[in-house]
Amino acid sequence: MGTLDLAAIVADVGREMQSHRGEGHVADYIPALARVDARRFGLAVVTCGGETFETGDAWVPFSIQSISKVFTLTLALERLGEDLWARVGREPSGSRFNSIVQLEAEHGVPRNPFINAGAIVTTDALMAGRGRDEVIAEIRDTLRRLADNDTIDLDKEVAESEAATGFRNYALANFMRGFDNLRSPVEEVLQTYFHQCAMRITCRQLARAGLFLANGGVDPISGERVVSAEHARRICAIMMTCGHYDASGDFAFKVGLPGKSGVGGGILTIAPGKAAIAVWSPGLNEVGNSQVGTLALERLVAKTGWSVF
Amino acid sequence: MGTLDLAAIVADVGREMQSHRGEGHVADYIPALARVDARRFGLAVVTCGGETFETGDAWVPFSIQSISKVFTLTLALERLGEDLWARVGREPSGSRFNSIVQLEAEHGVPRNPFINAGAIVTTDALMAGRGRDEVIAEIRDTLRRLADNDTIDLDKEVAESEAATGFRNYALANFMRGFDNLRSPVEEVLQTYFHQCAMRITCRQLARAGLFLANGGVDPISGERVVSAEHARRICAIMMTCGHYDASGDFAFKVGLPGKSGVGGGILTIAPGKAAIAVWSPGLNEVGNSQVGTLALERLVAKTGWSVF
Amino acid sequence: MGTLDLAAIVADVGREMQSHRGEGHVADYIPALARVDARRFGLAVVTCGGETFETGDAWVPFSIQSISKVFTLTLALERLGEDLWARVGREPSGSRFNSIVQLEAEHGVPRNPFINAGAIVTTDALMAGRGRDEVIAEIRDTLRRLADNDTIDLDKEVAESEAATGFRNYALANFMRGFDNLRSPVEEVLQTYFHQCAMRITCRQLARAGLFLANGGVDPISGERVVSAEHARRICAIMMTCGHYDASGDFAFKVGLPGKSGVGGGILTIAPGKAAIAVWSPGLNEVGNSQVGTLALERLVAKTGWSVF
Amino acid sequence: MGTLDLAAIVADVGREMQSHRGEGHVADYIPALARVDARRFGLAVVTCGGETFETGDAWVPFSIQSISKVFTLTLALERLGEDLWARVGREPSGSRFNSIVQLEAEHGVPRNPFINAGAIVTTDALMAGRGRDEVIAEIRDTLRRLADNDTIDLDKEVAESEAATGFRNYALANFMRGFDNLRSPVEEVLQTYFHQCAMRITCRQLARAGLFLANGGVDPISGERVVSAEHARRICAIMMTCGHYDASGDFAFKVGLPGKSGVGGGILTIAPGKAAIAVWSPGLNEVGNSQVGTLALERLVAKTGWSVF
Structure with missing residues (x-):
């Protein structure tokens, strides 16, 4: 070609x-x-x-x-290696992207890193106890470096709107927290998640x-x-x-x-x-x-x- | 290479x-x-x-x-073209290969042609009203022609054992028949299905x-x-x-x-x-x-x- | 009063x-x-x-x-006693009366004797290996005796129509047979079931x-x-x-x-x-x-x- | 007697x-x-x-x-009358008491007021926009009046422990909030819920x-x-x-x-x-x-x- x-x-x-x-x-x-x-x-x-x-x-x-999930997965995989797969699967989900059904059947381990639940867990894994600001900055800086463009930034309004209406993501995060598959506080993880999507x-x-x-x-x-x-x-x-x-x-x-x-x-x-x-x-x-x-x-x-x- | x-x-x-x-x-x-x-x-x-x-x-x-499902799909796709997709999907199933749950939720349309339910529907589509002997022969002859080997044949004992123990497949077939997604008689379709797998x-x-x-x-x-x-x-x-x-x-x-x-x-x-x-x-x-x-x-x-x- | x-x-x-x-x-x-x-x-x-x-x-x-299920349960309970409950539960089903979903989750044991799956198992339990004619007669004669009226009989047309369209019941019965929770042949049990409902x-x-x-x-x-x-x-x-x-x-x-x-x-x-x-x-x-x-x-x-x- | x-x-x-x-x-x-x-x-x-x-x-x-749910239902029914049933059903749930599955299938309307999701909605209905302190006091005072005993009180430690470990209830509440079946803020409703159970x-x-x-x-x-x-x-x-x-x-x-x-x-x-x-x-x-x-x-x-x- x-x-x-x-x-x-x-x-x-x-x-x-x-x-x-x-x-x-x-x-x-x-x-x-x-x-x-x-x-x-x-x-x-x-x-x-x-x-x-x-x-x-x-x-x-x-x-x-959700395209940001590719970059978060990239960072989490480099940080945790194969250990990541104990917390999130890599099989297609076969149901709606934010379904909570399969999550219950599979004890809080999401099917893959691209459904919302899986991206939330992947974010938590990447955080590894770090604060939201540090991790959001890491994701933004990675995008800037890879895109070779320092102007990439996040839209505060979008992040705040997502947080204000993201009840299902709060449900998913709390649900997985109940299965001990979330380590950082729910609010920290979700804010990081909403900001990377923004x-x-x-x-x-x-x-x-x-x-x-x-x-x-x-x-x-x-x-x-x-x-x-x-x-x-x-x-x-x-x-x-x-x-x-x-x-x-x-x-x-x-x-x-x-x-x-x-x-x-x-x-x-x-x-x-x-x-x-x-x-x-x-x-x-x-x-x-x-x-x-x-x-x-x-x-x-x-x-x-x-x-x- | x-x-x-x-x-x-x-x-x-x-x-x-x-x-x-x-x-x-x-x-x-x-x-x-x-x-x-x-x-x-x-x-x-x-x-x-x-x-x-x-x-x-x-x-x-x-x-x-189940590898036979590739060849049955090939034949059905050539016979029906894109019409096949009204009766069977092409999405991963996200659950056990013979699960009946998703089938109920999706009104008798199996997720894809490779789960058992989907292969049964694909077989029925390929039959298009023809008898089991004709269709089993078509599948066998296709394998023989493609493999360039006339000795390929089916194992009667396997086909009979599958039929005798295949209660879940009978359940699936009757279930889809109840949703009008099976046209030939259940027994005809299943015998064809069991024989192609044998x-x-x-x-x-x-x-x-x-x-x-x-x-x-x-x-x-x-x-x-x-x-x-x-x-x-x-x-x-x-x-x-x-x-x-x-x-x-x-x-x-x-x-x-x-x-x-x-x-x-x-x-x-x-x-x-x-x-x-x-x-x-x-x-x-x-x-x-x-x-x-x-x-x-x-x-x-x-x-x-x-x-x- | x-x-x-x-x-x-x-x-x-x-x-x-x-x-x-x-x-x-x-x-x-x-x-x-x-x-x-x-x-x-x-x-x-x-x-x-x-x-x-x-x-x-x-x-x-x-x-x-389905009101016949009360009398079949009565007969099965007298014949088997508490052993019946190993094969059928007594909890409300919480979903459509002929749903197959819960049946899969609970390994072929229906929730109760009044959903279709449960009535089919109860019929099988009552049959205890006996032929359909004997059991259908037993149910009919029980109704006659209890109602003190010898004219009660079944409607052949209804029984035959149920059998001809009862794909979901065939699915349920085969499904439970796959879990070893049906002992008589599927056809015998279902014919008995369709006749008692008629x-x-x-x-x-x-x-x-x-x-x-x-x-x-x-x-x-x-x-x-x-x-x-x-x-x-x-x-x-x-x-x-x-x-x-x-x-x-x-x-x-x-x-x-x-x-x-x-x-x-x-x-x-x-x-x-x-x-x-x-x-x-x-x-x-x-x-x-x-x-x-x-x-x-x-x-x-x-x-x-x-x-x- | x-x-x-x-x-x-x-x-x-x-x-x-x-x-x-x-x-x-x-x-x-x-x-x-x-x-x-x-x-x-x-x-x-x-x-x-x-x-x-x-x-x-x-x-x-x-x-x-959970026995408190009887009294919360009593109060909510008196306050709302039959309107309550638009937000919560009265059918057995047929699955685990805190299952989220059925809730998704039924668009955020819990099966009945006694499963956790249903009790949370019933609590929200009873609150009708009022603050947690007022409603917790109403429930406590009702129990005191009905039991004819003014010493009945709640155990702060229990309420706090429930809140700190109640991730599934947070998941349920956020989930229903996503279906618009919760009107007061999630935290207000859940604190009221945890306190009444304590x-x-x-x-x-x-x-x-x-x-x-x-x-x-x-x-x-x-x-x-x-x-x-x-x-x-x-x-x-x-x-x-x-x-x-x-x-x-x-x-x-x-x-x-x-x-x-x-x-x-x-x-x-x-x-x-x-x-x-x-x-x-x-x-x-x-x-x-x-x-x-x-x-x-x-x-x-x-x-x-x-x-x-």
């Missing part, structure tokens, strides 16, 4: 999405998300060769939301930040080893089987790449050995993934042949 | 498994499976270039069991039969297009997210390739663009997948770098 | 129900039930003193359906047949001891907590007496120490109990003060 | 329990409960005629725990306080109408079907009276028209009800013939 082709493909996908802009339903459970323009669409591809291709609103920051990032920054996952754990531009090759593969495996709530199978079926979506409308997708792709369009489909974003990725993969299957 | 290397790698894996032979617990719910020698181990790799590498008991036939096949034949999935739907040796490239990718995606019961995430995590296991101890694994791999060792781990077989695949993938991630 | 009062009360209730006749939805999953006249309403009270009071269609036979009985006969439960296990008219006083109390306790599917709490709340309803629109209710009451009106409410029948019982209990609370 | 007999019966039951004292396991999730002497046993019967009979430790205060009461006081339920809602000694006759019957009905967690059916089966147990080892039982009975023995059986207390009630009912069935 030559440079020239990729530029054309990204431009083509951008053009094809023009008529789809505005499709889906923008998340409206908090005001800061609800007022985002539904017609936004951005796409950025950063290759392992260091080239960047983009179209649309690739420079407009959006709320990272980071604002652009497609261009996000693709850049995730590039190490496409290159065996080493950022090919900076040369920094972020995680071991094995951990990089494993994070991708979890993105493939668990990255899209209860539509992970569908994403594997249609796109065929590891990916992680967020209710802000973003999706980070990894084409192993080739590139990191970030797409953003705020309208969500009925399972909570970006509708136009998913379609754009289907088109991009069809044109590039990047499906791993 | 040269021919010479692959020969050495397969031989190495075979040697490394010597000390593991006999590990795990052989399925014992029917006599014909229970009396299989636990120390068997076979491995066969057939490349898209048409070469075959093997080690151990790669020529010894074993019971295909096929006897060797590692060498199984890898050969699955090769089209590694090559975009075209058998690279015979040149036959078995399914469209899109269907081949999609079958692989379902194998990746749903192929190992409630350890599909774990298999993606450790092996990183699409695969489908059976309680006979076999696993068919696809390395897209490279090869089809069949492994067999009868001892199962606690989630019902071949223990030594999984280990052998981990080693093979580590040595070949064939993980898709 | 004098004889005269009761006659007036029953007549009053009958008059009050005139304007309600036809309310609710008649069960229509089989033709024989669907064609029953929705405007039917009958009520019969047989006192421990041997007097009978009735109003409306108290002499019109209807399909006993008995045709009038309000007058039903109240007469249930009278022993209001009188400590002894039929006060014939003097026959049907069950021990303890068993009579315990059957009433199960009727109170489990007799109305997922509205048992509501029936206890509104009527305050042990009762058992059937989808044919009948309800058998026991006023301990006072009387047995049978009511029939085919229209069902949203949880599957006779709508007008329940209302009539509420009125009767308000007027008689027979609530046990 | 004469006075003399009852005195003898209560004494007999006390004697019979001597050899059972210490059976069961004392609740140990908080220190204040764990250090209670396992050999305690008390029984008090207060008749509608105003007589009191007692044996053993009937004057020793214990922690009321009341200390003796068997003698508890039987006295519950006497109005045995007498159609009117305290027969003071003459005060506490609730309407209809509400009294309905509270008894809920005690009968839901009063003993997942052993309510068993209690109805064995004792045959409405009752409500608590993990402190107490049980309040109502013999309608006859008496209120309070029993206390701290050792619990495997479902969390007082083991010796239940046995004592079985014996008492066998001797008095007070079963409602």
